């Protein structure tokens with residue numbers, strides 16, 4: 001995953017007519033209230049409950065995203081995730097990288113996918129290798145997608161399901177335009193629907209330091225990371241809802257990007273409570289994508305991987321509240337850099353980052 005560092009202010013076009021119309025419509029609201037009127041307490045307005053919304057849970061990098069070469073760890077975290085999803089009656093979609101099967105014990109890695117299907121969850125394609133288009137070229141990338149369905153597709157057929165969804169690794173959809181168009185056309189011809197991301201709380205950045213803390217039996221560090229993760233996630237839920245208002249003037253059904261990690265397994269009770277507190281009801285990806293917002297064209301063509309709120313802001317010429325969007329805390333970013341050098345592959349300047357041991361992704 002790569003952060004977007006673009007300057008959106010350059011892309012904002014004048015919407016004077018709309019602004020004027022909005023002002024006219026708002027006129028009654030800005031007429032000063034009579035002196036005798038009771039002022040509305042600020043706290044009451046802040047604490048107003050959000051309207052109920054919907055959210056589709058998606059988990060990338062199945063069988064698991066972890067820095068540990070440990071099959072029981074992978075099997076365990078999936079068992080907990082699926083148990084919790086079923087307990088709460090939450091549907092979910094897992095996106096698979098079949099290259100990971102041979103990183104650990106292949107039959108047990110495949111058994112993880114079977115467990116997802118047995119639990120009633122859906123699966124999608126996340127490419128075979130988790131490489132980006134610029135690494136493989138347009139044709140190589142689509143061959144990698146096809147290679148990534150060899151095991152998953154028959155498994156799904158045995159569960160009377162069809163592999164329909166595709167999620168781009170790093171949310172990189174191809175650059176320049178000819179590459180993006182080639183990939184998009186291939187996906188359409190092969191019956192895939194792109195699974196956009198409209199909520200992202202950077203869980204991957206917390207998850208690997210968490211693996212490290214668990215493997216070193218550092219319970220205090222694990223608890224600290226989990227606490228930071230949950231705070232950041234709730235802040236991002238609020239931010240994406242503001243983003244949705246900025247683009248669509250309403251709360252669209254969100255598609256949240258999560259990963260199959262031990263952190264999410266161990267945090268699930270808290271995440272479920274958070275969704276309930278924020279009145280977000282988990283729905284299937286299918287249901288979320290039926291919302292008209294998801295028919296907004298994606299005209300973004302660039303080297304960075306960006307989510308669909310950012311893509312649609314370009315399309316709709318609207319401004320996102322990026323000044324309020326926070327990165328994960330610095331100590332988490334530093335901990336991530338210590339255990340993973342993966343972000344160096346995405347074009348970031350990693351010259352000062354010590355190389356971490358290679359690991360399966």
Ligand SMILES: [Zn+2]
Pocket residue numbers: 060061126130169170
């Ligand atoms: Zn991924």
